[in-house]
Amino acid sequence: MHASEPDADRRALLLRSARAAAGAAGMAWGLSPWPAQGQETARPDLHLELHAEPGEVSIRPGAPTRVWRYRTRLLQGDRAAVEDMAGSYLGPIIRVRRGQRVRIDLVNGLGEPTIIHWHGLHVPEAMDGHPRFAIAPGERYVYTFTVVNRAGCYWFHPHPHGRTGAQVYAGLAGLFIVSDDEEAALGLPSGAQDVPLVIQDRAFDGDNQFVYLGRTLEGAGTPSRGMMGRGEGGMGGMMGGGMRGMMGGGMGSMMAAMMGMLGDQILVNGAMPAVREVARRPYRLRMLNASNTRSFKLAWSDGAPLHVIGNDGGLLARPVQRAYVMLAPAERVDLWVDFGSRPAGSEAVLRSLAFDSGMGGMMGGAGRGLADGAAFEVQRFRMDTGPALPGEPPSVLSTIAPADPRVAVNVSHPKVFEPTMGMMVWGINGESFDMLAASELETVKLGTHEIWEFRNDAQGSMMGMAMPHSMHVHGLQFRVLSRTVARRYAREYATVSAGLVDDGWKDTVLLMPGERVRLLMQFRDYPGLFLYHCHMLEHEDSGLMRNYRVSA
Secondary structure, eight states: OOOOHHHHHHHHHHHHHHHHHHHSOOOOOOOTTSOOOOOOOSOOSEEEEEEEEEEEEOOSSSSOEEEEEEEEEEEESOGGGEEOOTTOSSOOEEEEETTOEEEEEEEEOSSSOBOEEEETOOOOGGGSOOGGGOBOTTOEEEEEEEOOSOSEEEEEEEOOTTTHHHHHHHTOOEEEEEEOHHHHTTTOOOGGGEEEEEEEEEOBOTTSOBEETTEEOSTTOSOOTTSSSTTIIIIIHHHHTHHHHHHHHHHHHHHHHHHOOOOSEEEETTBOOOOEEEOSSEEEEEEEEOOSSOOEEEEETTOOOEEEEEETTEEEEEEEEESSEEEOTTOEEEEEEEGGGSOTTOEEEEEEOOOOOSSTTOOOTTSOSOOTTOOEEEEEEEEOSSOOOOOOOOSOOOOOOOOOGGGSTTTTSOEEEOEEEETTEEEETTBOOOTTOOOSTTEEETTEEEEEEEEOOTTSEETTEEOOEEEEETTOOBEEEEEEEOGGGHHHHHTTGGGOOOOSOBSEEEEOTTEEEEEEEEEOSOOEEEEEEESSHHHHHTTOEEEEEEEO
């Protein structure tokens, strides 16, 4: 689908404005719980280039797997701030402190447009990675911002419209870990005992290449014709990204493009999970679900409880204990694990337990096993033979005020947003993605709070089969106020509800079939156009994404 000339002119003007803003000094911050800061004019504390480019990595025995990855070049700052993930297509891990000034240059070495979204960070419109800012092959996009997020585990990934699923699946993703004084005072496990674990599922062909939507992923394919313009978030976006795979893989691939891509192999940190040797002492496991569609129900195989100390927006006020923890695509959770209480030489196995996703046991896009909601092993840990140094997490982690819905300007009439499906195209409230548009409902006032309610009722279904969604809002962190579920979905919901961790600050929330989730949003500092969407990436690419406009 091609845009009209006026639309093209409008986009070009917006893109020039965005690039001018991107090249300028960083802008003011100040979204609660973050303090306001002055305009950034100083030299950056950290300056690096991220080259998005093709590569190869050995994941399984035999031929190497062709991937897309970010290659890093450090231009200014501490070398310890950038860590490559050895033997992985993922990375880098970028480590910064709150208050640091950052400049990151994205250089597009791919064969199609791309852009980076800094998932969970509160940044100006031009820094957020909206798909209208996607750059062509060979171009550069400059990000400058001051990091004022609370200490926590954030991440970054591509966000071109209609191709986000394929580019993430090809390997483009990395972690952005923030530290601050509040966290440092707690003495949490650090160094070798601070372990990021990025969980993904993938399908492979017989030559060890990724299979995406029924087709071998040849360096993530060719550019999407529907990358820009009005309305291509519907069938146009699918024609550009998903349809090519659908045509190559038959009805199963068409279903995967609509319902989401599932692989049949579990990878951890971009590799087949080997047994991880650990010291007998407390660890901090930073868990990210970077899968395209699959959710995880994480638990220890011996039934030991999980101790959660953080999630999307950083540390919780206090540790919470769960028998299992649900982790939807793009959600993060920090676990405190006392390996010091386990015998020398013993093993602890982190598994994903079986649950009812409401997707009827849907299989992967390659038509092979490991249905959504199936049980499988994620990571095995083996205790070393050193001395045991057991410990407990701090009883108080952070100061987080209770969420007060009365501050919302619409406390008595929450805004309702519902995933919808029509003519095999996803949407929200019946509208698919439009690159530049936001409705009156999707327009908010700068400096206000609102209550939004995401509803996963009958309209958000396909062929009568409801499915979960992972709803993400760009540019802010929100508070979860409440969850309710329709009685007819109570049985499925009971298989996941005890593992939901809604404490603290969030930017992504699991929305199960029949469920309604109310969120308290705050819009501060930056006017402009931002995204909200399902982070099940094939849903997003086929239209389950909209803009919201922050009006000054």
